[in-house]
Amino acid sequence: MYADDTAVLCAGNTIEVARERAQKAADALTRWARETKMKVSGEKTQLLVLSQQAKDAKDCRIKVAGNTVEAQETLHLLGVTLDRLLHFGPHCRRLRRKTRPRINQLRQLTGRSWGLGERLLRTVANGYIRGAIEHAAAAWLPAAATTHLGVLEVEMLTAARTITGCPISTPRHAVRAEAGVVPMAARRDALAARLLAKAHSLPPEDPLHAVAEAAPVPRLKSVTGWRDRGRAVWDRAGVELPVEARLATRPPPWTATENVTIRLDIGPLPIGATASMRRSAAEACLGALPQCATWAWTDGSATGGVTNGGAGVLIEHPDGTTEALREAAGKICSSYRAEMVALKTAVRHLLEHPPLEQDIIICSDSQASLATLRGGPAAQTSPLGAAIWEHMAALVAGGDRRVHLQWVPSHCELEGNERVDAIAKEAAALPQQGVPVDVRTVYRAASRMARKEAISNWPDGWYRRLMDGHLPAPLPSTTPREVAVDVHQLRAGHWSGSAQYLHRIGRNPGRDCAQCNSLTCRAAGCRCCGEEEADTPAHILLRCPALMRLRLRHLGNIHPSEEEVRGSGVVAALGAAARYLQSREAT
Known part of the structure; x- marks a missing residue:
């Protein structure tokens, strides 16, 4: 029998107290292993002293299974190298040694006039190089010193120059922007904000949730972590509590879905179809559905697609009566989330007020939302998606009722869609206090804010005048390599x-x-x-x-x-x- 390793953290107000507690923990582990007929590898055990005083780590040792274990300068745990001061300098240098061969391999894939297209080069760089750098980065990157971040920044700049073909003399901000590589400082802030949101989304009894809510007085101003940096990013991005609780359990895969159908098209449409052509196709598609049914039109609205979300629902009964529902979706909200809130509001209202008709038709102009729901109950990863499927399953349970979700095109003067669009805009003006925000929205808001700050810090010069606060769009996939290199170099100024x-x-x-x-x-x-x-x-x-x-x-x-x-x-x-x-x- 074999078992994996474990880690123990022992703290004390003096090094003697901490060492004594560590020895007791080691003895308890060894005694338990002996009773369960397992062997502890004392020769492989590592010891690290976390202290601001270098003298605490000197001559510090404990006994593990008869072996003397002395304190080391670093400790390798789950792919991260920890040091005594938790500045993560050794870890950043280790990552540099790990990524340099990968960057050399990236160079072998392209040249000045040949090689992979830019889109594939970006994919390889993000997955093969940045993926290695950002392993567990949410935990250690916010605490890393700025000088250590510079070690990783050099490697990402080298990858960016390989992607764009820009010479080494090209300004750094221009190379990063042309390659679509985000500065390490921006990634640090976005990851810290996401980890803080994830911690708040856990149950209150979870230890990580308690760490996120704690507010200890810092002893050193130079020492930061994901909690403090995440809070600072939240303040700059306008994110506020509460955070939506994470999905604890998904609906089971055997949830009844036979009477629920989801359609993402309205029939064949030519490329570049006009608004009148789309409206005619939509009317023909909707006309083929049961007319003696309860119709629900849903729409979501968000200012600029990022703030003040509102969910609107218009319910039309066969007798001609209508109902308008409005619900705030959050101060920081994406259009996708607003659409999902609208769908949840519609099915929840229909479940609370069951219609007499057997058929329920829900129309939405969000293909992304319907595509998410089309994966089925067990494929949902968000509480909104799981709640929508739970309500729909309850609607069709134990009867002959059928629910049909139909996509309809937007901005083609389709009557029901135009009316619910106005309702959604009214809902966006509702008070947003207390509306929970989800982890994905927090991460995207922090990423947008970090990108804007990076752009605002561009130095004055040719590239700042040319781009005027905008990031360049990726080149078409059909662009030859030689042409792409000229484009990047001309815009970057070298x-x-x-x-x-x-x-x-x-x-x-x-x-x-x-x-x-x-x-x-x-x-x-x-x-x-x-x-x-x-x-x-x-x-x-x-x-x-x-x-x-x-x-x-x-x-x-x-x-x-x-x-x-x-x-x-x-x-x-x-x-x-x-x-x-x-x-x-x-x-």
Whole structure:
């Protein structure tokens, strides 16, 4: 028989008290193992002293199964290296050694003009590199010192340069934005906020819930953790208690679902169908459903898709009477969650006030919500989804009643959908105090806030003017690798096709100057138009006379603004034209 290892934490106001309690714990473990005919491996046991005083860790030892175990500088537990001060410097250095071979493998997958597409490169980097760095990161990353975060930041920047093809001289903020890599500080804040929300979603008797609610007086201002950092992130993101309790048990897979049908389409529609075409198809689909039924229209509303959620329900009875239900969905709320709250409100009301008709038809314009419910009762991972299925199962239990959930298109002047949309907007104005927020919404709100803060900290320069507070959208999957590299380099401001950039790094020496940073140097002049202005990305994209016709064709303006040339398609066309004008074929 074999058993896995265990960990014991013993605390005391002095090192002697803590050591004595650790010895008692070791003796108790050894005695229990002996009684159950198991053997404790004392030679594999580790001991770590957590103390701000270095002298406490000196000459500290205990006896385990006849073996002397001395205190070490670090301890490896569940994939995390702990140190005496819990600054996690050794752990960050260990992660650096672990990720460097992975980054080298990522380099082997792409080059300047060949290799995997950008979307696949991002997937590999996020799963293979960032996944290794963020193992159990919610527990240790909020407590790591800023200098140790810099060790991991260098590795993620290297991966970002591999994804984008940008040279090492490119500003860090531009490389991260082009590669879609979030700074480690932003990830730290988002993970801390999510762990705090998860702890609050646990039952009150859970030890982690008690830790989240505790408010001890900190002894050292320089020491932080997921609880304190998570609270600070919550304050900046506007998140407030309560947090929705996590789903304790899912509905059993044998829950009756025969009389519940969910449909996510209204029939075949051509690509680019107009609003009238979608409305006609929806009316034909709804007309095929039983008309002598109770109809419920649901909709969710959230300001900007992120705040002040409201759930609206319109119930139409066969006798012509209608009911309007409104419910607040939360101060921090996504459109998806508002739609789920609306569906729950509808089925709960129908369960509390059972209609006489056998058929109940619920119409919603949220494909995401219906797709989640379509997985069945046992596939639900949120309390909302489980509650909706529980109510629907109770509606159809013990009778011939049938429930049909039907997707309908939005913004096509479908009467029922337009009426419930107005009800949902009214519900968004209801008081939001006391409405619980779920863990996923907290995480997304913290991530948005962290991204906004990272963007606001961009230094003044070409990239900040070009993007104007926006993150670039990923390039289309069909973009060739060579074109994608040119797009990233031009937007980031360090283009390998620029004479000025090549002269600055010593690859394009002039007659009178071998290398300099001056934009007025003759060796830095634009080779496309032949003028004295340096061929910086701003010159290529905004002002180069040789590319006037192309800018006029794409943008309708020969002197566009930074906002107009931000898109990847325009940048790719101008970069390709500049490359062609510099080639031997053009000359």
